[in-house]
């Protein structure tokens with residue numbers, strides 16, 4: 001990680017700002033665990049067109065373990081693309097970049113579980129859960 005932009009003063013400032021705003025690992029927090037974050041990750045990798053110095057909401061605070069797992073899943077050859085396995089208490093994938101949550105997925109977003117599979121009208125009864 002000792003290459004641009006990580007060697008710049010601007011990145012070091014941005015990293016400190018993000019860790020001051022979100023000092024806990026965001027992935028662990030979604031699992032209900034409180035782990036100190038040491039790494040700051042670009043949500044959209046620079047290699048995929050992400051900005052090198054995004055606003056802090058374009059960054060994610062991670063513990064070393066979660067960062068390593070995410071990097072292995074997404075950026076190495078043969079990675080499976082899903083960095084965090086499992087679902088949160090609402091049944092949504094823990095991985096914020098999971099394909100299920102992609103904008104073009106007709107089942108993603110609000111009411112994802114309310115619509116259910118075609119022909120399953122029983123699921124429409126829970127449409128206004130407000131989750």
Ligand SMILES: [Zn+2]
Nearest residue numbers: 025028063066
């Ligand atoms: Zn973590």
